[in-house]
Amino acid sequence: MIEAALAEGILARAIQREVLSVHARDLREFTEDRHRSVDDVPYGGGPGMVLKPEPLFRAVDAIREDTGEPEAIVLLSPHGRRFSQAEAARLSGLSHVVILCGRYEGIDDRVRMNLATEELSMGDYVLSGGELPALVIVDAVARLIPGVVGDEDSVAGDSFARGLLDYPHYTRPAEFRDWKVPDVLVSGHHGEIRKWRKRQAIELTLMRRPDLLAGAELDVEEQEILRELIEAKKGVAHGSD
Numbered sequence: 001m002i003e004a005a006l007a008e009g010i011l012a013r014a015i016q017r018e019v020l021s022v023h024a025r026d027l028r029e030f031t032e033d034r035h036r037s038v039d040d041v042p043y044g045g046g047p048g049m050v051l052k053p054e055p056l057f058r059a060v061d062a063i064r065e066d067t068g069e070p071e072a073i074v075l076l077s078p079h080g081r082r083f084s085q086a087e088a089a090r091l092s093g094l095s096h097v098v099i100l101c102g103r104y105e106g107i108d109d110r111v112r113m114n115l116a117t118e119e120l121s122m123g124d125y126v127l128s129g130g131e132l133p134a135l136v137i138v139d140a141v142a143r144l145i146p147g148v149v150g151d152e153d154s155v156a157g158d159s160f161a162r163g164l165l166d167y168p169h170y171t172r173p174a175e176f177r178d179w180k181v182p183d184v185l186v187s188g189h190h191g192e193i194r195k196w197r198k199r200q201a202i203e204l205t206l207m208r209r210p211d212l213l214a215g216a217e218l219d220v221e222e223q224e225i226l227r228e229l230i231e232a233k234k235g236v237a238h239g240s241d
């Protein structure tokens with residue numbers, strides 16, 4: 001699953017160009033019994049299987065032997081801090097990160113206590129395991145490494161990087177089934193276009209994700225637009241009084 005995803009697109013190119021290195025390890029390779037068991041029944045009873053500690057500790061020891069001590073060992077679980085762009089930015093500053101994940105109903109708590117340096121979650125929904133979250137983290141973190149995404153401006157301008165939602169995008173044709181591209185975008189007035197995009201981004205964020213505005217980095221012009229929009233909104237809420 002991990003290797004299939006890493007064989008495509010931006011990540012594949014980054015790995016090929018050696019800007020990024022990702023190594024997937026199979027926990028079964030770090031078992032010693034005949035059945036290569038990575039899980040066992042829970043102490044105290046109850047349903048489901050629990051991931052054994054030894055394969056995870058041994059896998060990390062093998063990583064230490066190959067590439068030295070990692071700067072972070074991230075355990076993926078529904079109990080972790082919610083992964084975010086800020087977490088991605090933090091991890092992108094580290095040169096060696098280990099991500100622990102598995103298919104399990106539980107994981108021996110000695111892994112969290114004595115192996116992981118932190119615990120992250122992808123959000124409040126139940127997944128079958130941490131592989132997809134691990135890929136999400138690799139993708140979000142890799143994009144922030146210089147040289148991974150071709151266009152550095154596009155990374156810097158990414159809406160979550162700035163703490164705002166994106167403005168609406170259009171391409172040709174200028175008219176499709178009676179729906180026209182906004183005049184300002186075809187006008188060629190670059191100053192007007194820039195202002196329109198700022199207004200749209202701020203308006204969309206204010207309506208859909210006002211929580212983001214608290215952490216957004218707004219320039220003076222954007223702050224002024226926000227003040228105007230809040231005034232206009234008050235006008236609507238209170239009628240025309």
Ligand code: 9D3
Nearest residue numbers: 076077105121122123125126127129130133
């Ligand atoms: C059936 C067991 N569940 C009891 C309610 C707990 C549970 C254990 C293990 C639920 C999911 C999982 C597997 N999930 C992950 O490994 C996981 C995850 C997730 O499920 N949601 C959001 N982020 C993450 S990160 C890892």
